Amino acid sequence: MSEQDHSGPRYTLWQLVAYMLGLGTWGFGGPVALVGFMYRDLVEHRRWISEADYKEGMALAQLMPGPLAAQLAIYLGYVHFRTWGATLVGLAFVIPSFLMVVAIGAAYVAFGGIAWMQAVFYGVGAAVIGIIAMSAYKLTTKNVGRDKLLWVIFVASAAVTVITKSEVIWLFLGAGVLVWLLRAPPKLGGRLNSLALAAPIAGAAAVSAVDWPRLVEIGAFFAYAGSFVFGSGLAIVPFLYGGVVQDHHWLNDRQFVDAVAVAMITPGPVVITTAFIGYLVAGFWGAVVAAMGTFVPCYLLTILPAPYFKKHGKKPGIVAFVDGVTAAAIGAITGAVIVIGQRSITDWVTAALALATVVALWRFKKLPEPVTVAVAAVAGLVLYPLAHPT
Template identity: 70%
Template sequence: MTEIKTLNTYSLWQLTLYFLRLGTLGFGGPVALVGFMHRDLVEERSWISEADYKEGLALAQIAPGPLAAQLAIYLGYVHHRILGATVAGLAFVLPSFVMVVALGMAYVSYGGLPWMQAVFYGVGAAVLGIMAIGAHKLSTKSIGKDKLLWSIFGVLAAVTIITQSEIAWLFIAAGLLVWVIRCKPSFGNKAMGLGLVPPVDAAQLAPVVLDPALLTQIGLFFAKAGAFVFGSGLAIVPFLYSGTVTEHHWLTDRQFVDAVAVAMITPGPVVITTAFIGYLIAGLPGATMAAVATFLPCYLITIVAAPHFKKWGKNPSVIAFVDGITAAAIGAIAGSVVVIAQRSISDIPTALLAVGATALLWKFKKIPEPLLVIGAALIGLVIYPLVSH
């Protein structure tokens, strides 16, 4: 008798190891990370169905908070519910948190990291290649040949490039548009709903030591960042700058730029830069508070909304709505590649690095991304001193 392969063929321990590995070796920001999850969990391992993945990506775009972390939490929930969501989220974030805190300790101890800009010079350009290939794979897999979805993709990509931000209501509008066109609903009936809860004040959850008032202030600020910024690191960076540099004067411009560089040269979610910023403000307690406050709202929102997505996920109206949001999300992701390229490509060497990284990943599909990042960092260390004078 031939054994029928089902999707739920993995243990919680296997899921934990996967997200620990992704959090340790996953470079490229949210665009690349959500692409890796699709490649690894949907295509190669068949742990997650295409429908579950698309539902998770849609929820991650509708709800506020860091995109890749929300998707990881949702995928953990699919077969292992709240325990799986909790373990997946912690395993995904913990490795980069440890790395960022270690870099923060070195930064404070040695008065800055002069080599960091050289590394960022190379890595920032190469990461564009990882992001571009990730966006391409997502679009071909999730959109296919649907002209309506490609139109939405194009509009959201253009809007993201022009405004240099992600406009949350456009994702929902895209979902509603596809729903109306495909399903021709009767508006007298309630077709769908999402159960979301307001964010919880994370300031009371981390150990309050040193200066309780400062730690509470850090918790409130980063909880707001996690609760009200949609999409990805692309959206949270200007919010963090206005709060940490302009409003609270916790960091200098130079320190903030270095914090963004740390986020790009470390694996895992880009938003983990909040832990580095928290460390510069108030040491390890500050780093812990900032990280918890940033990720807790999206965790709570995801586990509360996930049952509704699971319950209504097979409804044609929901499928149409999710397809529209998914196309919009991928369009915004593709647009963000262009926006980040405008900031990362500053001269001919960085342009060549970005094009070279893209070509390598296109030609050699199995090349390990961490190897590419290390190579780009070494090139940056060699070239940056030559072009910066």
Template identity: 75%
Template structure:
């Protein structure tokens, strides 16, 4: 059902246009976005093989940066290498960037977005249904009947719910565990465990902050740090952004920061695009451009640089086992994040009913487009929020 890796059944422009559409209409954050890519590119169109998709998920989880954007970049790389990765990455990010810049302009021009709370009230609840369906499909496809993978899946789901964050080293540990269990390396069979201790990850390069830069340079350095050193989904970057944007630099106050996160949730594309809105509030269009570029450039480099090695060695038994372990961990964390997001988005009976209804509708009508659900939820939010919060 899937095309051979060396003979793509689609053109470069077809996948670029697909990512442009996903970036324009893909609601639900990273959990839903990676689910859409699997459904559309692996299951329905057969453009990407299951193994290539799993390699992309594993690489995106191993490297810092936003999950959905890195997966999109890797899928662009699969058949069209550097050009594909570059064009796909741009197509995926630019639509939501333009939207948040426009919202940033409106926010500044009209003194806030009072209607946003009403819209997010409905959309935030409906998004739970969207990502729950995506998480279910990913679990069914990636974990299967394997008891070890199920143990990893459940562990990571529980850790994500308890800590409300993604613990990066557990992804690596899960990969190593499955690797050693299924295809132990020769040195392990021979008892050479000490050899493992000599392996080191390359040290992360620090960012120079000893000088007093101009505002745009300061923005660039801060958001580059956010993109380079924060693991997990777009939601995982939010606490890091709060610490710098509100607490350290005092660029925004608490209300403005919450509004920035809400903007990211009610617009399609990657949640991390909130950096564009924040940058706009701090320094206008130049600030938005610098913040977005600084955040996404590291994730692009962390994807395309190791990608050739993933392609070259990805079919070896040890690597396949490692990827399976990381994939199970990733899907477990994604499932746990559904619960975390639900705790924040479901605040009363109407939002609970919206979440359940969205899940039921998407389960029943499998071909229904998610933007339709989002639009209906936004309209309901506009009607219900004033009644529930007079």
């Protein structure tokens, strides 16, 4: 605990759970916005969490694979209330968006063939490409900057994603190890510490490798995704595309883009799109299994290394590993813009919508993404019948 914790927390566990429940219900804008809300509300305004604890949570969330905002929320629950707090806070943060996505999935399955829903996703799908493109740009300028080594990793990861149309996990881990070895060559103790850090990741991957019937197959795939996808929530997009569309053939290209669009128009973590995918594949229980598969590794990879990370997280070797993995993750997001864009940008109308989204987000820095998506949905309703006359 930090210095401010000697007198105990200034809030109850249930107050924090209520806050996260509200953030999961109304928190639009993606992972960067969500972690910003947590800092503003919990550190600056309410002073429930110290600056040091928040920074430790952010560092751990960036280092471990999984959704950034969800991991930070789990860590903040862990700060004063340990495992019980992390568990309740994580559930409160994820459940609202899960319920929304399941409801949208039910409507999608029931009315997906109706023209108005096709029209909505015609516009929203194009806007999603613009949103991801702008997110990739912001992440690149913030995390890669002018670092030549990170640029090499970024370009290589983007190229591999475009060529293979999927995310290569070992490229991520290899990038982290490369930067670690070049910038903070390990001593024996550092090597052992890094191996200890990697143990939870390897263990989660081994558990997820079992090949069982459909629900377990879904759970195994999403557990693997949750165990190895680094970066923001958008980093999971290229990985999911490779597995869901190309390998397992659970969804077609159009359905996959719609799934990403659903994640964009709902509050909470972007990776809740996995629940929508699970619903399309196997109904309600498919959604439950897919969501659990995604978030349980995220939960475990936050609370298990938390005590260790509070002690060793600032070591140069760990920092260097994080830099390499982050650069590779951002490269994969950038590559995903091209891969998914090839399937979402089908005519001049969708191209114009995607470009207009980029221009709007560039011109109006504080424009909420849900507003952009809502406008694109209306545009789709108007323009789809004109572009696809019956």
